[in-house]
Amino acid sequence: MTLVWCNRLWALAFALALVSSGMARAEEKIYVVTTLPDLADITARIGGELVTVESLAKGIEDPHGVPIKPSFLPKLNRAQVVVVMGLEYEHSWIPALLSEARNSKIMKGNIGYIDASLKVTPKEVPMDLSRAKGELHPAGNPHFNLDPEGGRLIAQTIAEGLTLNFPQHRATFEANLKAFLAQLDAKIREWKIMAKPLQGVRFVSYHQDFTYFADRFGMEYVGTIELKPGIEPTAAHLVELVQSMKTEGVKVVIREPHFSEKVPSQIAAQVGGQVVKLPIMVGGAPEVKTYFDLIEYNIRELLKAAQAAGVAGKV
Amino acid sequence: MHVGSRALALLVVFALGLGPLAPAVFAQEKASELENLKKQMLQMEEQFQQLQQQIEKLETKKIQEVEAKANAALESSKKTFASQFNPALSLGIDTIGSYKSHRQAFNPGDGTAGTRDAGQPINNTRPAGADFNLRSAELFISADVDPFTRAYATINASADAANNDEAILSVEEAAIVTTRLPYNLTVRGGRFFADFGVLPHRHDHDLPFVDRPPSLATFVGGEAQTNGVEVSWLAPTPFFLRASGTVGNKLGADFRDGVSDVNSRPIKGLTYMGRLQTYFDINDDNNVELGGSIAETPNAEDVTNSGRFERRLVGMDFKYRWYPLGYGVRQSLTVAGELLHDLGEADPVNGGPRRDIFGNAVRQGAWGGYVYAEYRLSKQWRPGVRFDYFQLQSEPLLVTNSFTLQPASTLNATGHRTDNRTWTAYLTWFPSEFQRLRLQYNRSDRGNAQDANEFFLQWTAFLGSHSHGFSERE
The missing domain is CATH 3.40.50.1980 (Nitrogenase molybdenum iron protein domain)
Incomplete structure (x- = not known):
């Protein structure tokens, strides 16, 4: 008799544990790490309530020379998705961090690695690569975020990337993207006049x-x-x-x-x-x-x- | 538009001249005019169709042309060359001009100067005078092996004085590293610079100074090379905490073992290393890094292969950095240092047991370490100062504290000082990220040898994909 009760108690505890862990997971937000703050702002708009976003670099920094801080590693280690500007914008610091973060999901080439430059037609792609021409970006000028049309491409790429990782939230991402782009379009019209x-x-x-x-x-x-x-x-x-x-x-x-x-x-x-x-x-x-x-x-x-x-x- | 303007012209002509003429003429004219217009319309329609066809033809032609070009490019890129999977290559050239005022032979007091030299750092065994030296031409190769591992190698060719200054090629590192082990683990195997301390696992050309700090050169013996296996773990904590454990056949140059076909090594003859490191952001602009390392060889063969002794090297390191986020690239400060304690039974310079002044074999320790401060004045200029101190492990000391086994004095049996101090000032200039010139002055006070002044001029350049890994970060 005692044994049966014991078993029932265990089963109950187990069920409770399962339910509580499931609930915790349901409430847990998607943790996204971005390299630069523009990406964090746009990801927060696309992800809305579903995501917690953190940018590694701050806006006042030299984006090409962000110091490789070990405190970035626990963040990248926990990240479910990482968003980078791409076109080798962050080449001097992000590869070293990713290779040490022990999170194969967000390594380049895997779906957890979202490259925001995918839809961009790069400008100033060097015709020949030589260090005599300075620290060239082999894939072209990566400062496309300063063009508001670049912002549109970034937002679309992030929405697609998030959907690929979390297809269950497709509708939310799409609706948020639509709202963002509508606002951006209105702003672009204003800015062109301005x-x-x-x-x-x-x-x-x-x-x-x-x-x-x-x-x-x-x-x-x-x-x-x-x-x-x-x-x-x-x-x-x-x-x-x-x-x-x-x-x-x-x-x-x-x-x-x-x-x-x-x-x-x-x-x-x-x-x-x-x-x-x-x-x-x-x-x-x-x-x-x-x-x-x-x-x-x-x-x-x-x-x-x-x-x-x-x-x-x-x- | 055309039809409209023609009609307008007709109206104008009609109003000017034809108006007063008879309506009969007008009716006739009107009929033929309509006929004409109809004809013109038909002609125009035909022309329009022709134009449309021409446009379509041109468009298809253009598309075909573009497609042909694109396909050719695609085809050429589809071809597989054996070289397509070539690894990333980088070559570092490190050349040094130096001048030294005196050879610093340590005098143990028996009158035979130079018989007991204080270790083998490059700036100590070199005789006085001027020299130019290609310290290294170092080839760095790396690539992913497969989805599970990557590998890298450093092949170094450096001028060897013992070989008539001809370069001798050596494999400094050749290691395989896992990339997707679970539980935040990474395994590295092969020959590599062991995870001991901070500067011991930096390549010569990546040091902040021209020379390796003399204490590290003496206690570790150059780079912390080992052949073995390392397991490292990143703790799943909100702050940075990393631990590693290594088993290897040696650490640097000091641990030696005469293993050959006839001599085997007991398992205790291997070197067991461990390191724990952490990092804290005080705020956005200030941070601190701390670490502790140990390398224990329970039963290592000594340098002259005359016996087996225990050796334990313990290291503590710290690094403080002020790097303002907004302008750290052109103005920042680094203060860092390492403290080492070498405890052992063997005499690392002369072989055999360490002995006290009475000639008894002892387990005896020696301290060493360095501290440096470097200030970044601009993106290009970085001056710095360094102080280095170490005690000679090989010298019998006058008094040993029996509780701590530490030397209580730095005088040897004949009353001569056995500790070494080096004061250094240096200035580095970076014309670009890939080229560096460095001027350095050392004032070396070694034991009871005469103080020496040393000057170095270092010129370093990197070709190819020189990107710093996490452990070589500034």
């Missing part, structure tokens, strides 16, 4: 970050302060740059937050232009809290700079 005076405005930046942005809003890239991608400028290069800026009437100098202020200011002073500090990721400026903020902030600040420098076009 950015009209930027058409034809010539500019230089520290690093070649603004290609996609410039193409979208009709601005003209004249050069970079860096000698080559990732290579600090030489004195001769700066002299040449200032010369060509004077000839071409360039008055706008973009400085990304992780670069020093000194050289951009000197150059702007020499050509009688304006330096404008523009974030290249969400969180790169205190006001920039979402992806929409990022695009809007950059357009607004560029307009201010172009107007102050007297190169803004008339609408």
